Amino acid sequence: MDHPNVQLVRRFYDLVENHKDxxxxxxxxxxxxxxxxxxxxPFFPDYFEGIENLxxxxxxxxxxxxxxxxxxxxxxxxxxxxxxxLHVTAKHTGELLGCGPTGxxxxxxxxxxxxxxxxxxxxxxxxxxxxxxxLQFGFELRLPxxxxxxxxxxxx
Numbered sequence: 001m002d003h004p005n006v007q008l009v010r011r012f013y014d015l016v017e018n019h020k021d022x023x024x025x026x027x028x029x030x031x032x033x034x035x036x037x038x039x040x041x042p043f044f045p046d047y048f049e050g051i052e053n054l055x056x057x058x059x060x061x062x063x064x065x066x067x068x069x070x071x072x073x074x075x076x077x078x079x080x081x082x083x084x085x086l087h088v089t090a091k092h093t094g095e096l097l098g099c100g101p102t103g104x105x106x107x108x109x110x111x112x113x114x115x116x117x118x119x120x121x122x123x124x125x126x127x128x129x130x131x132x133x134x135l136q137f138g139f140e141l142r143l144p145x146x147x148x149x150x151x152x153x154x155x156x
Contacts, residue, residue, distance in 0.1 A: 005116045006074045009082045012121065013069045020066070022058035026051050034123040041130050042097050064096040065133075069110075080117055086110040088128070092137040099139065106136035 002010070008028060015024040031051050037044040043061040048054070061067070067090040075083045088110055092102045110128035114121050135141075141149035 002074070003076045003082075004119065005080070005082050005114075006076055008116060008119065008121065009074055009084050009112075009114055010071050013071055013084075013086070016058065017067055017069045020062045022055040022062065025054050025058065029054065029121045030117075033121065036123070036125040038127055038130060041128070042134065043130070044126075063094045064092070065090040065106075066093045077113075080115055082114045082116060084112045084114070086112065086128075088133075090133060096137070097134070097139070102138045104137045106133040108133045108136075 012025070012028050015021060015028070029051055032049060033051060033054060035044075035048050035054055035057075037046050039046050043064065044057045045053075048057065067088055070087045070089075071084050072087050073085040077083055086109065088108050090106050090108070092104050092106070094101050108129040110126060112124055112126045115123040143149050
C-alpha cells in the first residue's frame with residue numbers, strides 16, 4: 001500500500017483534475033499554500049499563494065480544457081515530499097488565449113513535486129508541456145513579422 005502522502009497526491013489528481021472540481025482542493029491543501037508553475041503558462045501564473053488563487057487558476061484551466069491526468073509514477077522523497085510524473089490527455093473545450101474551442105485532443109507530460117505536512121499539501125512545483133498542448137490544439141507559433149514558425153525537422 002502507498003504511503004499516505006503518495007495517496008494524497010493521487011487523490012488530488014483524481015478529485016480535482018479528473019473531476020474538474022476546484023473546490024475539492026480546499027480539502028487537500030492548506031489555506032495559505034504556495035504554488036510554483038511554468039513560466040508563460042496559458043492558464044496559471046508562475047507563482048501564487050492561497051487556496052482561493054489555486055481554485056481560480058484551476059477554474060480558468062477547466063473552462064478551456066477537459067483534462068484527464070494519469071499519475072504514471074510517484075516517488076516519496078523523504079518524509080514530506082512526493083514527486084509525480086503525469087501523462088495528461090486534454091480536449092480543447094473553451095476559450096484559450098483568445099481562441100474558441102477547437103475540439104482537438106492533446107497528449108502531454110508533466111512533472112510535479114509536492115511538500116506535504118500533517119496530511120495536507122503545503123507547496124507544489126509543476127512543469128508541464130503546455131506549448132506542446134497548444135500546438136496539438138492547432139495553435140501556431142509566429143515570428144514577430146507574422147510569418148509562421150515551422151518546427152525544426154518538419155518538412156512541407
